[in-house]
Amino acid sequence: MKAIAITGKPELEQAFIEREEPKPAPGPRDLLIKIQAISVNPVDTKIRRSATESKVIGWDAVGVVEALGEQARGFAIGDKVYYAGDVSRPGSDAEYQCVDARLVAKAPESLEIEEAAALPLTALTAWEGLFDVLGLELRDEPRPAAQAGAGRAQETLLVINGAGGVGSMVIQLAKQLTDLRVIATASREMSVEWCKEMGADLVVDHHRLVDALAAEGIEQVDYIYCCHDIGDHWDNMTQLIRPFGRVVAIAETKKQVDVNAFQIKAASFAWELMFARALHDYFPERQGEILARLAELIDAGHLRSTLSEVIGPLSVDNLAEAHRRLESGHAIGKLVLTVAD
Missing domain, CATH: 3.90.180.10 (Medium-chain alcohol dehydrogenases, catalytic domain)
Incomplete structure (x- = not known):
């Protein structure tokens, strides 16, 4: 062969x-x-x-x-x-x-x-991260088409690198199978439009993430799914996650990160590896x-x-x-x- x-x-x-x-x-x-x-x-x-x-x-x-x-x-x-x-x-x-x-x-x-x-790989990674690692509640039935884009504001999921392969599936699964409001990060016009096509309620620029969310009246989020080098986003994640919130990541880093930064909020950090x-x-x-x-x-x-x-x-x-x-x-x-x- x-x-x-x-x-x-x-x-x-x-x-x-x-x-x-x-x-x-x-x-x-x-x-x-x-x-x-x-x-x-x-x-x-x-x-x-x-x-x-x-x-x-x-x-x-x-x-x-x-x-x-x-x-x-x-x-x-x-x-x-x-x-x-x-x-x-x-x-x-x-x-x-x-x-x-x-x-x-x-x-x-x-x-x-x-x-x-x-x-397969990205869909499995997204599913396991959302439902096996973050432990999100799985809807019995997918969200009706008429409700698409109408996520509950009191429960928020931030998807870092929403236009990538995993992020694209995280957005879709979260929109269809949970009651969360889904926020994705993207910076280029094509990436922003792609995230919206996937179903994101809000798309913000990861280069100015904290300020961009603050401009939308969002100081903290309940869950974070990080699909990019955690070292590039660590400070933003520790600042944005709410007390007792949960973070899942799939991409390692060569940078030094302060795991203790999550302690003050009793927030959880976990890995997802499909393999x-x-x-x-x-x-x-x-x-x-x-x-x-x-x-x-x-x-x-x-x-x-x-x-x-x-x-x-x-x-x-x-x-x-x-x-x-x-x-x-x-x-x-x-x-x-x-x-x-």
């Missing part, structure tokens, strides 16, 4: 190589997937930059089940599925991949493969369940794909271009590559 592997070299121009690899054989719990489309995430760029050896990366895919391990349940050959997978195993930048069936769900029927490929379930075999079936629920919400018209652009077919040049755009810091939504017709 064809695969695009990282080389272990730091320069982006030399970072990828196309090579032939044996088609993988599914383990007892695995599905063998013939991949149709993939998307690229910031974690891909981080792993590529830190790698010292050649390997296949990529953890967002849509494809068709070609074979099943003897313990794999809930799927049949020919099923179209979507998943993010396990960061400790070979990735999806290839024609075929084996993945634990418990991490997989049938893809939304209403989406094209490129639209579906944009979703934690697979890495530690901690109820991995939860991710398959979440993806199945997301597919239902998408097919019912309550959520939309965050696909922003299809870069082209999977190749060394196109994969490098996707990484380049992510590293620029200006990407909106998700970038997708096709793998098979």
Whole structure:
């Protein structure tokens, strides 16, 4: 099979190589997937930059089940599925991949493969952060269309970097499945409009976050979902979070931060890492369940794909271009590559 592997070299121009690899054989719990489309995430760029050896990366895919391990349940050959997978195993930048069936769900029927490929990793990260980590109350039914944009002012969620892949899904899920007022940060006109399309009640400039919120009469927020380097936003978060408020973050920092700053407010800070379930075999079936629920919400018209652009077919040049755009810091939504017709 064809695969695009990282080389272990730091320069982006030399970072990828196309090579032939044996088609993988599914383990007892695995599905063998013939991949149709993939998307690229910031974690891909981080792993590529830190790698010292050649390997296949990529953890967002849509494809068709070609074979099943003897313990794999809930799927049949020919099923179209979507998943993010396990960061400790070979990735999806290839024609075929084996993945634990418990991490997989049938893809939304209403989406094209490129639209579906944009979703798994970011949607899982958003869901786990909101409902498993922050512990937000989940509505029994999505918000009626007539109520969209009418969040309750007394409960607020601040989404830092709302136009990114995770932020886009956080906004949508919070608007549809909670009673919170959703505030997103963005600075460029395109990013602001994207956040509004996702459903944000208010969009403010992260470069002047505290002042921008104060101008809207907002001194504190109840919850913060930080989708950017926490070191860049730490002081703002400690100032804005209310007493006993909760903060969840997905992006680490090399800067020094003062964790004690949250103590005076008895506020909580926690991490979300989508790969934690697979890495530690901690109820991995939860991710398959979440993806199945997301597919239902998408097919019912309550959520939309965050696909922003299809870069082209999977190749060394196109994969490098996707990484380049992510590293620029200006990407909106998700970038997708096709793998098979």
